[in-house]
Amino acid sequence: MRGQLKKKEKQVDKLLDSAVAERFCRLAERVDSLRGLRERNPGNTDSDSLTESINVVINNSISAPVAMEKLESAWRDYSLAQEKLKACQTKEQLGDLIDNRNKVRGVLAATVESFLQETKCLPVRQRMDKLKEVSSSLTAVFGPASMEGDVGEQAFEQYYQWRTQRSRLTSSVRDGTDKALKALCTWSENVGKFFCLSAKTVVGVNDIVDGVNELLKQAEINVAKELDSPLSEQNNHETKVVSNAFHKVMQHIQSEQSLLSDIMEKYLLNTKFKGEMLQWQNASPTPDSLFSVKKRIRSLRAQLRWRQVEEASLEEAEDFDLTEILKKKEEIAETRNTLFQEIGQERKEYMKLSALAEGCCPELPLLYPEADIHSHMSSGGLVVKSLDRNMFDAEPMKELSGRRPLVCTEFQGQRVILKRSCSPFSDPLAYVMVPYFPNGSLWAVQAAKPLTATETVKVMRGVARGLRALHAAGVTHASLNPNNIFVLHRHQGMVGDYDFIKTPVQRAMDSGMVAGSISLVAPELCQTQGTPPTPACDMYSYGCLLFWVKYLHVALSDDVYPLGQEARLQALLSKLLVCVGRLTAAETLAEDYFLSDQ
Secondary structure (H helix, E strand, O other): OHHHHHHHHHHHHHHHHHHHHHHHHHHHHHHHHHHHHHHHOOOOHHHHHHHHHHHHHHHOOOOOOHHHHHHHHHHHHHHHHHHHHHHOOOHHHHHHHHHHHHHHHHHHHHHHHHHHHHHHOOOHHHHHHHHHHHHHHHHHHHOOOOOOOOOOOOHHHHHHHHHHHHHHHHHHHHHHHHHHHHHHHHHHHHHHHHOOOOOOOOOOHHHHHOOHHHHHHHHHHHHHHHHOOHHHOOOHHHHHHHHHHHHHHHHHHHHHHHHHHHHHHHHHHHHHHHHHHHHHOOOOOOOHHHHHHHHHHHHHHHHHHHHHHHHHHHHHOOOOOHHHHHHHHHHHHHHHHHHHHHHHHHHHHHHHHHHHHHOOOOOHHHHOHHHOHHHHHHOOOOOOOOOOHHHOOOEEOHHHHOOOOOEEEEEOOEEEEEEEOOOOOOOOOOEEEEEOOOOOEHHHHHHHOOOOHHHHHHHHHHHHHHHHHHHHOOOOOOOOOHHHEEEEOOOEEEEOOOOOOOOHHHHHOOOOOEEOOEEOOOHHHHHOOOOOOOHHHHHHHHHHHHHHHHHOOHHHOOOOOOHHHHHHHHHHHHHHOOOOOOOOHHHHHOOHHHHOOO
16 A cells, blocks of 8 residues: 555656646747747837838928029019010110019029028938938838828828837737746746755745746746737738828828929029029120121131132133142132131020020020021021032032032031022022932942841931931921932931922922832822821831832842841831821831841
């Protein structure tokens, strides 16, 4: 009987040892898991980043300068005064209008100075860099933000309420765990002190026995509570609160970035305006420099005419003196070069005056009608009245003249052709100066040595770009044929000029609108006589030319398109050689045929 009791006691002791060890082991494993969880999630890092970003955006924002609103009003008044000057038709009204403009300009200048001084004190560039940094950081965490719609003015308040509540709950749970584990640590320290026989201790048996189960149980409960806490995850409502705050702060960033960009743009604009005002505050601009250049041009023209007469006299004289004639030709060439240089200077003066007339001094053309500033402005500087055909040492171009005589000459180091641009009965007679490319027309190139497949792509891409530019400017060429396309170095295509005397309808129906046996006239023009040509008509001609370049000289060339390129070309032609729905020049350039070799 006694042996059975001892055996039973041993079994109970073994079970107790096993239960205690298992309980401590399980708690240790859970504490170790909790330690790892805290290390991985020291806090809600996403919301921490968002909170910090909100504080940066809201608390450090830059407001519009006080002078900015006044600046807008001052600019409106100034622009209105300038518009009245531009619209003025009589010199008698100019005085009052100029006085009014100068008055509002003075107000504007003072307002500009205030704005510039105020803006200099603002850290605009640094703030823009900071906003860009914050925006990039938030986008990396939350993804791109939608700027559509307003999430409401309460977004930040709701976010701060949620974050405060969440932080309080998280702290409460962690504090409970820390307190329970600290109590267990205190018990463990007491156990160590009690069982240490080499040192005196005040710890008694009751200190290590009483309440140990409760301490262990409380530690297990708190650790389990923190591990199983749902605070690490957000529900739908919480996710929406965070999302709204994120979108709200991104809207604030975008709004402030727009304001800062506006401030910087206005700063640069008004700095430039201030510089112009300083330049002309003591004296109004005048075309005196232009008049001086014109005077020198008149003198040089007279010298050139006189020397040309002298040369003619020497050549017609009975005692022909070749040395004197050559000397006179050198003088003429020198005078002509000097004249062309002065004409170039005249153009620069016109550009300066035109810029002033379009900017701060719109009264210039009316104040000085003899300067003829309006003519230069209306032509974009392309019409040069000081140039005269008789100035040039021109040679007739019989091979290109056709029905109208053309001459070839040199201007500023480049060979050019002079073409009459209006009726021979008009006064004054006007000419157009265009570059001269000998044997450079598409017709001449194809006749001498047809373009290869690669060269065709490059040349016709250039032609399409030229058409795109013309059509964007509202111009229909209406005369696209092999003689009006030029090929530079067999890899650059250029759209040539057309007969300026003819109307677009006349150009489109001209007998020269052929490429070999192919008519380049769009079918819609053939169906209805007198129909004005359109950009679509140019694209039909372009398609016919592309077909002609590729297929007319197949027998003369060993070059063969790769199979894929051939298919891309045929696909392009099928979209150009149609009656309706033709590609535009821009759409043509986006086709695979032109993109495949880039």
